[in-house]
Amino acid sequence: MTPPIPTTVISGPLGAGKTTLVNRLLNDPGDRRIAVLVNDMGEVNVDAELLSAETDDGVIDLSNGCICCRLGDDLVTEVTRLAEERSFDYLVIEASGISEPIPIARTLTEGTDGTGPPENVRLDTTVSVIDAYGFWKAFDPAESLPDAAPAPERPLTEVLVDQIEFCDVLLLNKCDMVPDEELDAVEAAIRELQPRAELRRTTYSEVDPGAVLGTGLFDFEEARRRQGWKRALAEAEAADDSHSHDHGDRPAAAAHGVESFVYRRERPFDADHFDAWLDEWEGDVVRLKGFAWIASRPETVLGVSQAGPAVQAGPIGEWGVDDPATRLVIIGRHLDADAITAALDDCLADESAEPGEAETDPFPREA
Numbered sequence: 001m002t003p004p005i006p007t008t009v010i011s012g013p014l015g016a017g018k019t020t021l022v023n024r025l026l027n028d029p030g031d032r033r034i035a036v037l038v039n040d041m042g043e044v045n046v047d048a049e050l051l052s053a054e055t056d057d058g059v060i061d062l063s064n065g066c067i068c069c070r071l072g073d074d075l076v077t078e079v080t081r082l083a084e085e086r087s088f089d090y091l092v093i094e095a096s097g098i099s100e101p102i103p104i105a106r107t108l109t110e111g112t113d114g115t116g117p118p119e120n121v122r123l124d125t126t127v128s129v130i131d132a133y134g135f136w137k138a139f140d141p142a143e144s145l146p147d148a149a150p151a152p153e154r155p156l157t158e159v160l161v162d163q164i165e166f167c168d169v170l171l172l173n174k175c176d177m178v179p180d181e182e183l184d185a186v187e188a189a190i191r192e193l194q195p196r197a198e199l200r201r202t203t204y205s206e207v208d209p210g211a212v213l214g215t216g217l218f219d220f221e222e223a224r225r226r227q228g229w230k231r232a233l234a235e236a237e238a239a240d241d242s243h244s245h246d247h248g249d250r251p252a253a254a255a256h257g258v259e260s261f262v263y264r265r266e267r268p269f270d271a272d273h274f275d276a277w278l279d280e281w282e283g284d285v286v287r288l289k290g291f292a293w294i295a296s297r298p299e300t301v302l303g304v305s306q307a308g309p310a311v312q313a314g315p316i317g318e319w320g321v322d323d324p325a326t327r328l329v330i331i332g333r334h335l336d337a338d339a340i341t342a343a344l345d346d347c348l349a350d351e352s353a354e355p356g357e358a359e360t361d362p363f364p365r366e367a
């Protein structure tokens with residue numbers, strides 16, 4: 001059997017420099033023959049046109065939908081067809097700026113409901129291109145985010161956080177537009193969200209093709225484990241402990257006002273108060289994730305995930321063997337950890353209150 005074709009998936013927010021990177025790869029593929037599958041949201045695939053203007057062939061257009069959701073089956077069909085043609089030996093997929101990388105990786109490794117996984121491709125590397133210049137703006141409540149998001153329930157900040165957290169290689173692009181000091185701050189924040197990926201600072205996505213093609217860095221099992229709540233929290237807590245006891249390499253983050261801490265309490269929240277607190281986001285929390293214990297549903301583990309202003313919270317299981325306890329990792333810039341801790345403490349349920357169902361239950365809540 002012929003070996004499966006290695007594939008790199010490139011994600012990143014709108015305008016970050018993905019097409020610029022793909023053009024570079026097409027122009028300088030080394031000894032590889034590359035095909036590029038481009039996903040754009042509009043009916044006309046602008047990216048495919050920009051690319052095909054520079055190269056004659058090898059660019060395949062998958063438009064008018066998002067490959068991370070609606071076009072999953074099309075993605076499998078198309079990569080299978082391409083791989084069968086064998087007129088190339090490396091596949092690059094450029095996702096649209098609003099595509100979430102996890103469903104794409106899942107489609108390529110597990111298939112969709114309608115299809116099995118494409119057998120003749122192998123996910124080799126996931127790359128995220130992040131715009132250093134636009135980074136803080138995505139979290140700034142004063143900035144109006146582009147309202148291009150086709151799925152209002154999935155705000156772009158949340159997609160951006162996914163793109164940062166789920167990648168093997170992260171290109172921090174547009175470094176020419178940002179002073180070094182500010183770049184250090186952006187990099188420190190990204191490192192809090194994504195400690196593992198190979199991070200490179202780039203201008204016009206200039207990178208050695210070997211850094212993003214054929215790296216062999218994608219590890220499906222590892223990627224799946226990373227998505228798990230327990231593991232994510234355990235790692236964040238370990239990092240938080242090392243933070244307080246041994247400063248390690250974290251002064252860089254602290255020096256730029258980027259920090260993270262873990263809020264732990266063995267007392268449940270009042271559901272309405274906690275829900276109201278989640279609404280009061282003031283722009284300093286970049287990311288919050290973890291488990292919450294809610295008085296109105298004492299058996300239920302409430303998973304909480306906030307990316308910038310976007311909050312999701314809903315039941316993710318029962319406490320079972322674990323003693324119920326709230327543990328939230330909070331990452332942000334210029335955070336006032338004491339004030340946040342005090343505000344969260346104000347949301348704790350009255351100790352004399354009897355646990356039981358609330359009349360109105362604010363959870364689950366979607367972003």
Ligand SMILES: Nc1nc2c(ncn2[C@@H]2O[C@H](COP(=O)(O)OP(=O)(O)OP(=O)(O)O)[C@@H](O)[C@H]2O)c(=O)[nH]1
Nearest residue numbers: 013014015016017018019020097173174203204205
């Ligand atoms: N100054 C500067 N401009 C850049 C850099 N990288 C890309 N650009 C420009 O930013 C714009 C967007 O770049 P693209 O490569 O099209 O971005 P994209 O991520 O493919 O954008 P979408 O397809 O809309 O999601 C273009 O005008 C690029 O020339 C960079 O490092 N510095």
